[in-house]
Amino acid sequence: MDTLNLRPVLETHSNKLETAYELIEDFPYEHEGKIHWVPKYFQYDGASIPSLAYYLVGTPFSPRYMKAALVHDWLYHTHEIQRESADTLFYRMLCDAGVGSTKASLMKVAVEKFGRWYWHNDADDEAYKAELTDKIINDGREPSVYGL
Template sequence: MPFVGGALVVEELDGKFWKLAESVVYQGETQEFTVPAGFRTDFASVPRALVWLIPRYGAYTRAAILHDYLLHSDEVSTADADGIFRRALREFGVTKPRRWMMWAAVRVANRLAGATLGDIGRFLLVAVPSVVFLAVPVVVVTVALCIFWLVELLFWAVARVSRRTAAPPPKPQLKTA
């Protein structure tokens, strides 16, 4: 394994963010990257409508933490951070379709920064079929989340009239910040 050391040790900060209790070391082909203890991460930043396909944590958790760190440090370019992320996903045995979808997602999130013509071609080769594959389930999940929020709002309104609650339900969280 390219990651050196034992188990991943994190501490929960709140419902979304975690802090590394121990450093994480990734041994690349020519470079070694150390994510220091105390680094704050949200693991994989996955829009809520897609967590059924790619949860925020899993076999790729260390790769996601490394990617977050590389984006926040000046050790490598954004394009290189995205490439290292894809390589780490492969090294952890993440399946090729999921690995390439995750890579395409981070490339879009980073606005294809530093992309070469080959990167754009690979991106389109992955992104277009992924969008076609994911369109229907994403719409269904998004509509279901909105309907659930409306039902919560209705129950809140009834409770509010009967003076049993003061705060409205939170708005639906369809993406991560």
């Protein structure tokens, strides 16, 4: 699909890990025949891969994982679709990016098993969404386009 335009973030939001990237333009993705958007300014911390698994799976910012991880993180923030659908879309996007079906299946099983702890937004997540909403409004855009 489209190019993922990111920049590293020197000071990440409190709900992110130490290393994060921020979108510098809206990113489109397709789900069920419809185009959806992740907004400019959204920060994400790559694929959630334990460091012990880097040798087998790769690092969180492996190029083949970046788009799928971005959309998956966005959907876990906004809940625009059900969690199971977000995990399935993650798998499909990994496969579309050239990740082998076995590795993509393992990654999908991992988000299905451990994602429940990240699905529910805590106070830091809600504060981040409010700040992001303000940035979108200040940029002259409508937050509802992004599921906010």
